[in-house]
Amino acid sequence: MAKSVTFYPLGVGDSFTTRHFFVNSVINVDGREFFIDCPGYIAKMLHQNSLHGELPLGIDRYKELFITHLHSDHVGGVEELAYLQMYKTVNPIKLYGPDWLLQDIWSHLRPALEPSPREGSDIANFDWYFDPIAIGETHDFGEFTVSYKYTRHKPRTLAYKFDFGNFKLGYAPDTGFDPELIAWLSDSDLIIHEVWFGPTEVLGGDIRNLHTPIADLLTLPEEFQRKTLLCHYADSAYTDHPENPSENIGSYRLLQQGKLYKLV
Template identity: 35%
Template sequence: MSLSFVTLGVGDAFSALRYSSCLALEAEGQVLLLDCPHPIRKMMREASLSSGVALDVDRVSGLILTHLHADHSSGVEGLGYFSFFVLKRKMQLLAHPDVTHRLWDGHLAAGMEDLIRKPGGEPQHHGFDDYFEPPLPLSTDAPVRFGPFSIESRMTYHHVPTTALRIRAGGRCLGYSADTAYDEGLIAWLAEADLVVHETNYGVHTPYEKLAALPAPLRAKMRLIHYPDDFDLEASNIEPLVQGRRYTV
């Protein structure tokens, strides 16, 4: 079965028009989330209706986190709670150790470490391992296997530890820049993929003009994500991803 993905969101942290950037990858019937903004279940439901691909937490085998900015990770608490309370199972996270280093203490613990298990009871202390399987560490040195997916990582230039990805399944490869300043070395690394999804935005991100100047063959297999609300979709010479659409790599 081929490698495909549904775009759950294509916007940036400040978007008033679109959900934050997030993909649902699928191969051999397994779904792998790539980042997890809030409200993740609503994002999956709406994308299911528009794409025709059934998506909900019960289909998610694992979650890759590229970094801990809220527009990429604010839905992890809800995903963990839904798995814990409704599905009665632990969610599997995949991330580079530099990303998971502060995931619990610096991000999730404030909302998840104290939990009342029954009405009238006292809060009980919980830890990461109560909600999630031990994180599967991604590596910048070697591919990491997860089900049908083989995942390679490369650090990007961003405010916090962030990983770009090359994900292989079904004989195809998807390159994903994650959040990053323009980096020629990263572009070359991603260019080995069959399809490249690259961010574009202001600040410490990648200017559209830099991507628009890349060679035509590379631009032809590149798609844009994480673009701002004022991005001119019609004028772009690189195809922007459309929220809620399914793509085959």
């Protein structure tokens, strides 16, 4: 059972945001830090975070990283992390996800990272850069367990549930409205769930296949709403402060970038 757990959003915005950073977070469990997703331009994000956020972080803090899926707003920075390992193999960052996802990440990175600049080694391997650790549907980390479920999103995307023994955190940053996923998340004490504001017929199709309109979320019980923080939101979600959303969001609250949430 964990003695101390904090949750810290480094980004909260949707994939078009100019106001925030893309959705990504770090969880601190008894001093051990786990990042979830890694969008591009990490150094700029961390610099802005050091100016405006409650928890300054350096890039050297990335030691363990969960991935939800391969859209660029979630993994664009993984290649940037690999640059730290260009000339060394020791202490690679641990990458967590199902085996197929880890393989997809290397397939994605390989054209950029396989040709090696090292003396005497023309071809680099994935495990020079990262320590890929395949996890099953439930994985025991000692102080806590993590389980995952697929969400309604393309490409294949994971929601994670962290069970710290005395507190559960559900994390679904990219999904269409999915009652089965909602049911799976519902035993969590705190839920991070995405939201879509505005019209649902966009980009030539129905956004519901990718994202969750606020109207659908407002059909859920009050109890679910009260313990859920919304992320992946549009720049228009609020004007001055995320505690004052631009439209009715029921009993939900907007997740705040750069705010440290103490869970345990």
